[in-house]
Amino acid sequence: MAKDNLSAEAITRDLETVFIGQRVLYFSSLTSTMEIAGEQARQGAAEGTVIIAGEQTEGRGRLRRAWVTPEGNIALSVILRPELSCLPSLIMLASLAVVGSIESVTGLRAQIKWPNDVLIGGKKVCGILIENDLQGNRVNYSVVGIGIDVNLRLADFPKIQPIATSLSDELGGEVSRLEVIRRLLVAMERSYFVLSEGGSLYEEWRDNLVTLGKNVRVKEGDSVHEGVAETVGQDGSLLVRGADGGLTKIVAGDVSLGN
Known part of the structure; x- marks a missing residue:
């Protein structure tokens, strides 16, 4: 179990961001960071507010699948209030920030599996969930949820051992959640500014996808x-070339990777 003593104060202290992570609500145990972040957003919480749980007991992933995060790992949600045009790029922003923070803290090479997972050595180390609240063409808020297996002992979870990994399992020792979180928030803000100024994350995201060139079942x-x-596509969609030569555009789906 990580001994980095997570706290709102430790995360925000001298954090090199303008707004993401300047307000942090930390809970030692929480049912779901996404639920609390949504409540906070509806109550007018400042953009960049972060909800973090030392332990998450009833979290959810895509398609409302269970997403439980034992103590020693990372479960956080960030409240954003982006322009409508930025929405397709939020998954690019989040996944690139995860890849960058993992590499900067651990030196491990991580890659993105379309649409919302991050892998190390072909095994899942992170899942990302994005929920948007829209009113016509206006975005009331977006919540970016990120779960990273940092100090998860895979030996305690034999059912997922073949498909999942953790930073500590890869390195053979504990990893500082605090350092990963701080690097993650800084990376998210830098990319958010790129989007806000009309820039693109598309090429960097595409180049970090492990999915491309592989046989897939979606x-x-x-x-x-x-x-x-x-x-x-620039909109984040996946283009799959079938056996008949046709090209299918997929906006969202579950992907199984082949060779």
């Missing part, structure tokens, strides 16, 4: 698409 609702993941 479940999209009741439909299943198989083929080669050829490229991604």
Whole structure:
């Protein structure tokens, strides 16, 4: 278990950001950071407010799947109030920030699996969930949820050992959650400023995708698409080339990777 004594004060102290992470609400144990962040956003919380749980007991991932985060790992949600045009890029922002913070703290090479996972050595180390509240063409708020397996002992979770990993398992020793969080928040803000100023994260995101060039099986609702993941669109969609030569655009789905 991590001994880095997470606290709001430790996270915000001399944090080199303008607004992301300048207000942090830390809970030693919480059902879901996404739920609390949504409540805070609806109550008018400042953009950049971060909700962090030392332990998350009833979190959720995509498609409302269970997302439980034992103590010693990272479960956080960030409140943003972006322009509508920025919404497709939020997953790029979050996943690139995770990849960068992992590499800067641990030296480990992480890659992005479309649409919302981060892998190390082909195994999942992070999941990302983004929820938006819209009113017409106006974004009331977005909540970016990030869960990272930092000091998870995979030996305690044999069912997920073949598909998941943690930073500590990869390094053979404990990793500072505090340092990963601080680097993550700084990286998120830098990318958010790029988007706010009309810039793009597309090329960097595309170049960090492990999915491209692989045979994939994508479940999209009741439909299943198989083929080669050829490229991604500027809007974050995945383009899959089927056996018949046709190209299918997929906006969201569950991807299984082949060779």
